[in-house]
Amino acid sequence: MPNAEWACDQRAAARVRDTLLAVGYTAEGVLERVGPAAFDGLARGLTVPVRRALAAAPPAGPTPVLDALITLFLLGERAPADVLPSALAADLEALGLVGTDAGGIAPRLEVRPYGEPDTDWYLVADLGAPADATHVLGAGGASLTLARITPRAAGGRALDLGCGSGVQVLHAARHIDSIVATDTNPRALRCTALSAALSGLPPEQLDLRAGSLFGPVAGERFDLVVSNPPFVISPGHRFTYRDAGLPGDALTQQVVRGAAAHLAPGGHAAILGNWLHVVGADWRERVAAWVTGTGVSAWIVQRDAEPVADYAAAWLRDAGEVDGPGFDAALHDWLDTFEAMRCEAVGFGWVVLVAPGGEDPGAPWVHVEDLAHAERLPTGEEVAAFLAGCAWVEALPAPALLASCARLAEGATITRTEVVGGASATALPPRLGLAGMVGPGGWRPGVPTHPALLAALLDPDDTPVGERLDAWAQAEGLEPIEVLGPVLTALRELVRLGIVRTV
């Protein structure tokens, strides 16, 4: 029984869940109690505004149990022994969430209300700043990024590699039949079990297994693999949730290649990672090579890249290191490691994999891009649509594309920009987008579009797009090939993004 070791008392968890919901210990209830500014501050570790809000009685009258739960599980402070109903206190203690002594009730773990707009979940993690190697982190920025971008098909089996507090498990449970969650840290498996139970997941939906990387799932296949692994490239192995403990970006590489090998036909993987920018090498080629030979297709996105000194300093500060001689010595250590690998910057992003489907294997493709200037993250649905667009374009050879009649999709937008310098203004190539999705307010900038293609798209007829481009080139006194080259790249991107349809 893989679950038995980490199991918690499901009945006690259900009773606690009912009580937490009844007293309004939910994301919405806490927001209402402490106010939006204090609530937002909590996510940045600011607890004083919450304390001040609790000190003031709410307009609707006192809420002692809610206030005690906020004090215990969000501020990480003791509460008086008599403030919680005794049955609730007993269940919380039985689950290992609090301890009681002469000084009152003391929190043992963080229990943070969490959810999607129509759900109330709880995430169980360690309280406070990371102090030791086995610290279990709650949902951070990376966790939320992964939860958002994951493409979510209904049904099947999922694997969450490195489950931590269980945040990815909760999201997957909404659409996946059964989830295997793994971690090397037994305390993380216990937190995931508690998060799942307090969030009302049926215990049979979750299979918790201890072990490293794909060891616990050897020979198994999944319809979805998600992983926010400990991808940080550092000199040591200080925190299990953070440090890869393998040289350079080998851990991210191993998770990507392992996920590819464990996907069922048509399955998806969404993996966050860091990668080296090695002097003299193109990061795009390095990361794309991780997928070579795996037989799956990949969309590799870099969201940001930081020079190594900034990267190291940010992680040192994140771990509570304050400026001074200790900080400088540690920074030297990190920079020595990067220098030995001839690494000048570290990229952060995601790799989404798609295994070929059973009936239509298709040739695997790899699409690599830098989305540093995107205004927002794509949703899982947008990711799924983009993956389908990539597969469609891959199967469409250039002659077939040029022989089709290109049409702007419904919702297509044009953004025209002029750069004003002194008395003159220079028009930049117009960008085509898709309302709210691509271009202003979208998950990626609009696609710069050649005037020949724009003319054909804005004044459509039944002439194949290739002929329209030839005619435009001749009218401008250009060789068609001078136009076709740059136009084909943009046209393929427009079709991938669903801005242009081929008919």
Ligand SMILES: C[S@@+](CC[C@H](N)C(=O)[O-])C[C@H]1O[C@@H](n2cnc3c(N)ncnc32)[C@H](O)[C@@H]1O
């Ligand atoms: C950054 S946390 C992510 C937790 C959670 N999935 C999330 O999205 O917030 C990484 C997790 O991977 C676990 N981990 C570290 N090394 C691992 C390994 N070799 N195999 C599996 N899990 C590992 C850590 O214990 C930690 O819980």
